[in-house]
Amino acid sequence: MFFLKELPTQQMVAGYAKTFSVKDPNTVQNALTMMRDASLLLRLLESYFTEHGTSQLRFLVMIVIDREPERDSLLASEIAERIDVSRPVMTRTLKSMLEDGLITMEADSSDARAKCVAISKDGKKFLKQILPGYFQTISSFMKDLKQ
């Protein structure tokens, strides 16, 4: 993830906008700002996760299972779909999370192909440990943004 550190100035966007008949230079400027800010925040979060020996993807896997209201497990394909990541990446990630004891996997009783993924006790404990810092990182980033 990366994006321009210094955004193009308004004049610059206005210049391009004129050359290429863009009707809404302000909207374009807003979009560029949004992508830059999101890139910065995602980097911050990624490095927060790295410091704690995990990653954004692993975190999201645990979150989507944890937030599921009526079930305590999801199929690997459901997780991939919700996070919007490819299935091979999900396979690889779940394998390493299983090895690290963060999740449990068992065969689905009604579909022999499927695998039910749940958060382990250790996984829940770990999630609880990292969530406060996650929210803290977001809050302080957003505060800085406004200034």
Place this chain on the structure above:
Amino acid sequence: MFFLKELPTQQMVAGYAKTFSVKDPNTVQNALTMMRDASLLLRLLESYFTEHGTSQLRFLVMIVIDREPERDSLLASEIAERIDVSRPVMTRTLKSMLEDGLITMEADSSDARAKCVAISKDGKKFLKQILPGYFQTISSFMKDLKQ
């Protein structure tokens, strides 16, 4: 680049916020929304670039050189710094862009280590071709967002 397709609902964030004493759940919700939207737009743009045989990184390389007001070339390290990407990635990318004739590179006259990177004629032509669709992609995405 990926992020949750379905954002946590306000209730859900409020729930986590209460559990973890987050003071500003709305700010957190806004940050999550921003990261999701930026991810989607960046994906759209990446696939636009792929369709045209290029990538966001190659595009940004050309943009930062093109927008430079008083010079028509930049050092590889300056480009990397502005785009906020690592130097080895820059080395690799510039190599392939040079092979494809999009840029020119020559030794710096005052520093034997450095390389001056400029956009080639073909590169400029190409940039002009893809910019309208780039702005169009951003505009229509932002329009959809508001609805």
Place this chain on the structure above:
DNA sequence: TGAAAGTAATTATCATGATAACCATGTAAA
């Protein structure tokens, strides 16, 4: 002015995203 530190670029290597192709199982339709 010569040693030490700093910097531009590269190489080697790893991490993590994607797609394509593949099994195995499940579902639907002739």
Place this chain on the structure above:
DNA sequence: TTTACATGGTTATCATGATAATTACTTTCA
């Protein structure tokens, strides 16, 4: 019920991001 298609998951492979270490040149300063 057999054939065709769809789906869950995996494997193989590639693309593209990162960091660490290296080379070559520049700068600083004792």
